[in-house]
Amino acid sequence: MQYKALDEAQQQRFDPMISGFNPTDMYAVRHIERVLRTFPGVFTGVGEFSVHREFVSSKVSGEVASLSNPALDSILDFAGKVGLIVILHNDMDMPMASGKQQPVYLAEMKSLLKRHPETTIIWAHIGLGRVVRPVGNRQYPNQPASSHIEVVHDMLKDPAFAHVYFDISWDEVAKYIVASPSSLVASADLMKKFPDRFLFGTDAVSPPDQVFYRALYETYHELWKELDAVSSEKIRKGNYLRLFDRARQKGSSQKVGVSGVDFG
Numbered sequence: 353m354q355y356k357a358l359d360e361a362q363q364q365r366f367d368p369m370i371s372g373f374n375p376t377d378m379y380a381v382r383h384i385e386r387v388l389r390t391f392p393g394v395f396t397g398v399g400e401f402s403v404h405r406e407f408v409s410s411k412v413s414g415e416v417a418s419l420s421n422p423a424l425d426s427i428l429d430f431a432g433k434v435g436l437i438v439i440l441h442n443d444m445d446m447p448m449a450s451g452k453q454q455p456v457y458l459a460e461m462k463s464l465l466k467r468h469p470e471t472t473i474i475w476a477h478i479g480l481g482r483v484v485r486p487v488g489n490r491q492y493p494n495q496p497a498s499s500h501i502e503v504v505h506d507m508l509k510d511p512a513f514a515h516v517y518f519d520i521s522w523d524e525v526a527k528y529i530v531a532s533p534s535s536l537v538a539s540a541d542l543m544k545k546f547p548d549r550f551l552f553g554t555d556a557v558s559p560p561d562q563v564f565y566r567a568l569y570e571t572y573h574e575l576w577k578e579l580d581a582v583s584s585e586k587i588r589k590g591n592y593l594r595l596f597d598r599a600r601q602k603g604s605s606q607k608v609g610v611s612g613v614d615f616g
């Protein structure tokens with residue numbers, strides 16, 4: 353309602369996203385549909401919503417969220433069908449993981465992503481968290497050493513994940529990226545190789561002023577310097593415009609409102 357109270361020009365500056373549904377609820381997709389019908393032309397996507405999230409997911413009442421829950425597939429399927437962009441928070445690994453095993457949620461997340469090639473999905477925070485550390489140069493039995501950068505690189509190279517993007521939002525992510533000259537250069541090199549696949553975001557909650565709101569942008573100062581101008585522009589703004597304007601054009605809500613797409 354707040355959004356609808358804005359004038360056209362102001363509305364153009366916001367991409368409202370639907371959240372507040374339970375990803376384990378088989379009827380979550382009906383909730384999303386109802387929101388689109390109730391507020392046609394308002395929402396561009398769903399999320400950020402969480403599946404595995406450090407100490408938060410265990411606090412959600414009812415069924416524990418899982419990456420193999422059919423409710424989640426129906427949400428991603430629906431989003432793909434009507435053109436909603438998806439932002440998904442899912443830790444790649446357990447909090448404070450020992451590093452001796454494969455990142456716990458990586459394989460499941462990959463198969464979930466592969467099941468929805470029609471859906472534009474942004475993996476929030478590159479799967480990192482407050483205490484979910486980057487995959488660190490771990491040596492697994494008869495497997496090449498792999499690090500977080502390599503895990504993400506492998507996904508970016510794989511056409512099966514062409515619909516997947518990564519955001520570098522949240523200061524808990526920045527702390528890893530700017531932690532050392534080597535982590536900065538390695539991160540920047542990956543972003544320069546795939547400049548269309550990363551998005552900057554703040555994840556700043558209810559900022560009281562611009563200084564607070566821009567803090568993470570400033571934290572990434574060295575990153576913006578390390579990137580070439582084209583990659584930097586794409587990651588700061590261009591990729592957002594491309595992906596979110598495309599989702600708007602797909603106009604899931606208009607479709608719902610006007611042609612009454614059969615959600616079958």
Ligand SMILES: [Zn+2]
Nearest residue numbers: 400441476477
């Ligand atoms: Zn998050």
